[in-house]
Amino acid sequence: MKLSDLQPGQSGQVVALNGLSVEVRKKLMVMGVLPATRVTVIRHAPMGDPLQIEVRGVSIAVRESIAAAIEVECGQ
Template sequence: MKLSELSCGKSGRVTAMSALPTATRKKLMVMGMLPNTEVTVVRLAPLGDPLQVRVRGVDMALRKQIAAAIEVEVLS
């Protein structure tokens, strides 16, 4: 499942970010979004872009295009 498909309040574990450009992937990894890291969607903007996600206790905003390139496995 893609990160952009998670609804508010749902959590997932990052499985892959290979579809992202190298520079973008490196920036996200520096901010703590690494494989096997838990990510929670906090809220969506009214028009759906950007998403607010929480990674390792830090909130960040991601464009929907970037979130669509991040694969997650849904946590129950």
């Protein structure tokens, strides 16, 4: 399942960061979006882009196109 498919309040564990440039992968990793890390979707912006997610206690905004490249394993 993709991170962009999760609804507000749902969480998942990052499995893979596929199809992203090296620069974007590095930025995500610095912000704590790493494989085996739990992320929670807080909300979607009114027009759908970006998403507000919480990872390791920090809230960040991620573009829809980037969230669609992050593979997660769904879980509550």
